[in-house]
Amino acid sequence: MSMTKLFSPGPVMVKDNVRRALLHYDICHRSHEFEEMFVDTQAKILKLFNADDSYYSVIVSGSGTSANETVLSSLFQEGDKVLLIRNGVFGERLLEIITKYQIPLVDLSFPWATEPDMAVVEKALAENPDVKVVAMVFHETSTSMINPVHAVGELCKKYGKIFSVDCVSAAGGQHIDVVDNNIAICTSVGGKCVGAFPGSAYVCARKDLLESITAEQCKNVYLNLYKHYHTAVDSHQTPNTPNVNLFWPLNVALTNIIDETLDARIARYQRCAKIIRDGVKALGCRFLIDEDKAANTVTSVFLPAGIGAQDFIDEMEKRGYTFYIGKGDYGKQGMIQIANMGEIYEQDCRNMLEVFEVVLNKMKK
Numbered sequence: 232m233s234m235t236k237l238f239s240p241g242p243v244m245v246k247d248n249v250r251r252a253l254l255h256y257d258i259c260h261r262s263h264e265f266e267e268m269f270v271d272t273q274a275k276i277l278k279l280f281n282a283d284d285s286y287y288s289v290i291v292s293g294s295g296t297s298a299n300e301t302v303l304s305s306l307f308q309e310g311d312k313v314l315l316i317r318n319g320v321f322g323e324r325l326l327e328i329i330t331k332y333q334i335p336l337v338d339l340s341f342p343w344a345t346e347p348d349m350a351v352v353e354k355a356l357a358e359n360p361d362v363k364v365v366a367m368v369f370h371e372t373s374t375s376m377i378n379p380v381h382a383v384g385e386l387c388k389k390y391g392k393i394f395s396v397d398c399v400s401a402a403g404g405q406h407i408d409v410v411d412n413n414i415a416i417c418t419s420v421g422g423k424c425v426g427a428f429p430g431s432a433y434v435c436a437r438k439d440l441l442e443s444i445t446a447e448q449c450k451n452v453y454l455n456l457y458k459h460y461h462t463a464v465d466s467h468q469t470p471n472t473p474n475v476n477l478f479w480p481l482n483v484a485l486t487n488i489i490d491e492t493l494d495a496r497i498a499r500y501q502r503c504a505k506i507i508r509d510g511v512k513a514l515g516c517r518f519l520i521d522e523d524k525a526a527n528t529v530t531s532v533f534l535p536a537g538i539g540a541q542d543f544i545d546e547m548e549k550r551g552y553t554f555y556i557g558k559g560d561y562g563k564q565g566m567i568q569i570a571n572m573g574e575i576y577e578q579d580c581r582n583m584l585e586v587f588e589v590v591l592n593k594m595k596k
């Protein structure tokens with residue numbers, strides 16, 4: 232096996248200083264040294280979301296789903312309802328968590344790759360005054376669609392709802408302003424646009440919301456927001472033994488964003504996505520959704536007719552490039568996903584497109 236360049240939406244290529252941080256000498260998670268690094272990492276997480284000091288972050292050892300499950304298993308008192316707006320695989324993943332915890336639900340399901348209809352959302356809010364939380368995904372990775380978070384946030388403000396947003400594939404890749412978007416709580420993970428390793432998840436939330444959560448209402452022992460929040464506030468630690476070794480790379484990856492600046496990181500991702508999109512379009516591919524609705528970091532693209540998505544992916548893998556196959560039926564319809572998260576630069580995209588063209592031409596014969 233040879234090393235491939237990951238053009239996949241997580242795991243991602245990491246910078247050398249992030250990889251080297253894995254080799255940090257061993258420390259105990261109950262030491263002051265850990266506490267200092269924990270607090271520093273918390274502060275850097277807040278910057279991803281343009282959060283002011285009315286927000287606080289906690290770090291959860293686990294994948295993005297663990298952060299989402301931490302939130303959804305902790306926010307609700309008996310009888311509180313959630314309104315879920317979904318239009319793809321990761322909206323369905325939120326539904327799976329909501330269903331597992333038996334949270335009363337108003338389920339607003341829109342066809343994949345279509346924008347949620349705001350009139351439908353507003354009607355549902357007006358008709359369901361007992362909804363406590365509105366949940367949705369910022370970047371629906373399965374289609375590349377950026378959802379209308381600002382518009383939903385405005386409705387949450389109007390109807391007095393807690394707005395919970397899955398920012399797993401958006402943080403560090405999209406401009407997110409929790410204050411302006413009225414986001415009360417959101418989640419993400421290091422192993423995507425931030426450029427760290429998988430397994431470093433976190434939650435960013437308004438302090439008043441975190442303060443209002445009781446121990447009793449949290450339904451999971453480990454993925455427990457009450458415990459994570461109070462342990463962080465009281466001792467700058469995590470409730471259980473965390474993946475200490477992954478904290479260092481997360482911290483370094485967040486510092487890398489501060490050094491590059493978040494705006495410059497996002498601009499780089501936009502330039503890379505444009506190169507990829509112009510390139511595959513010129514080669515006869517078409518997109519699942521319009522480019523102006525697509526994320527800065529994932530391109531969902533249908534290969535020219537007759538070319539099997541998995542066969543194409545296998546050929547690219549042999550030549551050093553890793554892509555994702557489209558989720559659900561998309562894969563069968565010849566859709567692949569090309570991501571540009573982490574240590575991917577313009578020249579990497581151009582190099583990838585040269586190989587893309589060679590493979591496409593070979594497979595057309």
Ligand SMILES: Cc1ncc(COP(=O)(O)O)c(C=O)c1O
Nearest residue numbers: 294295296321370372397399400
């Ligand atoms: C938007 C979104 N939410 C949740 C997840 C789940 O994250 P994980 O696979 O890290 O658990 C993903 C993974 O790609 C995602 O893109």
